[in-house]
Amino acid sequence: MPDSSRSQRLRKLVQEIAGKPAPEDDQESLFESGLLDSFALPDLVSAIEKEFSVKVPDSDLNPRKFDSIARMDAYLADHISK
Amino acid sequence: MTAYLNGFGAYLPERVVANAELAERVGKTSEWIESVSGIQERRWARPEETVANMGVAAAEDCLRRAGIGANTLGMLIVSSGSGSRGFPGPAAEVAARLGLDSTPAIDLPIASAGSLFGLALAMGLAETQGDILVVAAEKMSALIENDPNTAILFGDGAGAGLVSARPGRWRMLDAVLHTDGQSREALAFDGTGSLKMNGLTVILQAARKIPSSITEVLARQNISAQQVTAFLLHQANLNLVTRVAKSLEVAPEKMFTNVQRYGNTSSASMLIAASEWAETNPGPGPIVFSAFGAGFHWGAIVADSTA
Numbered sequence: 330m331p332d333s334s335r336s337q338r339l340r341k342l343v344q345e346i347a348g349k350p351a352p353e354d355d356q357e358s359l360f361e362s363g364l365l366d367s368f369a370l371p372d373l374v375s376a377i378e379k380e381f382s383v384k385v386p387d388s389d390l391n392p393r394k395f396d397s398i399a400r401m402d403a404y405l406a407d408h409i410s411k
Numbered sequence: 412m413t414a415y416l417n418g419f420g421a422y423l424p425e426r427v428v429a430n431a432e433l434a435e436r437v438g439k440t441s442e443w444i445e446s447v448s449g450i451q452e453r454r455w456a457r458p459e460e461t462v463a464n465m466g467v468a469a470a471e472d473c474l475r476r477a478g479i480g481a482n483t484l485g486m487l488i489v490s491s492g493s494g495s496r497g498f499p500g501p502a503a504e505v506a507a508r509l510g511l512d513s514t515p516a517i518d519l520p521i522a523s524a525g526s527l528f529g530l531a532l533a534m535g536l537a538e539t540q541g542d543i544l545v546v547a548a549e550k551m552s553a554l555i556e557n558d559p560n561t562a563i564l565f566g567d568g569a570g571a572g573l574v575s576a577r578p579g580r581w582r583m584l585d586a587v588l589h590t591d592g593q594s595r596e597a598l599a600f601d602g603t604g605s606l607k608m609n610g611l612t613v614i615l616q617a618a619r620k621i622p623s624s625i626t627e628v629l630a631r632q633n634i635s636a637q638q639v640t641a642f643l644l645h646q647a648n649l650n651l652v653t654r655v656a657k658s659l660e661v662a663p664e665k666m667f668t669n670v671q672r673y674g675n676t677s678s679a680s681m682l683i684a685a686s687e688w689a690e691t692n693p694g695p696g697p698i699v700f701s702a703f704g705a706g707f708h709w710g711a712i713v714a715d716s717t718a
Contacts, residue, residue: 360611367611367613367614367615368618368651370611371614371615371619374615387616387619390612390616390619391615
């Protein structure tokens with residue numbers, strides 16, 4: 330389930346890493362839009378792990394899981410609740 | 412199990428392909444190519460130059476530097492993901508051209524991590540096989556077309572390393588090797604056309620797996636990353652190498668790099684880097700090799716100077 334507080338925290342992380350505002354649309358691809366490049370992705374995953382105190386296992390290191398604010402939120406909803 | 416690294420060698424084709432030559436072909440600028448890869452130029456082999464040709468040249472350079480003849484070798488391991496045919500692989504031709512007619516010669520067709528796997532296998536076999544020459548040769552220019560995500564990255568070349576049970580310059584202490592085939596389609600060459608790469612997946616996995624394998628092998632030997640004199644990594648991309656240094660919390664200067672001049676020469680790159688690094692008369696202390704590539708295959712080796 331989407332969590333507006335979590336989305337805001339994700340939005341802030343994306344902005345810090347990209348150095349630009351995160352897209353208003355949570356569904357927008359961060360990579361296809363050019364906001365993040367391939368080398369920002371490892372930083373984003375590390376930042377998510379730190380911010381939300383979760384460990385993203387290697388088997389979950391799939392770019393599609395982190396392609397948008399909405400997908401990151403869904404991933405965290407699934408893993409934080411477990 | 413005692414094994415030593417007794418020398419390195421390399422061969423680079425003469426033709427230099429600067430970013431400017433590629434920029435128009437892939438619809439990008441020279442500056443963009445350098446910013447996303449750190450690469451300024453790479454070498455491309457002539458049409459008639461083969462993986463085996465380049466492998467023999469690197470092997471001969473290594474043997475000359477080590478001061479031994481090919482006839483003393485107990486085994487030859489040849490890594491290449493860009494050989495010109497399915498079988499026999501280039502190991503048989505390299506062996507024949509070195510004058511070997513009964514010495515076992517093994518192919519490792521696993522691309523980028525091939526030379527790392529070759530060194531690790533040689534480390535385990537040196538006591539029974541004697542001197543083992545590990546050669547990695549790649550003609551990556553034959554595997555790329557006009558996709559800007561891959562055409563800008565790759566270069567051609569060959570490297571070699573001599574592993575033996577005889578005491579040498581560096582004692583090999585430990586090795587860790589890993590394979591996870593779940594992402595095998597993320598970086599692959601099907602034999603025709605150009606290689607396929609999902610850059611996001613490759614970088615995301617490599618940025619974690621390279622530091623973790625280095626940390627794993629160093630922990631087993633009670634060596635900290637900060638104690639390491641030099642890191643000799645697969646030269647995939649300068650931005651990735653820099654990121655590995657950051658993850659390990661070591662100075663970027665400890666990462667020997669030549670990807671700026673040669674591009675990504677797949678499995679050859681780590682041994683070409685080792686060969687150039689060894690020429691700088693490096694000081695004492697532990698050294699680390701690490702690579703990650705198609706498969707995914709990855710790992711790390713730690714060695715220590717004996718001088």
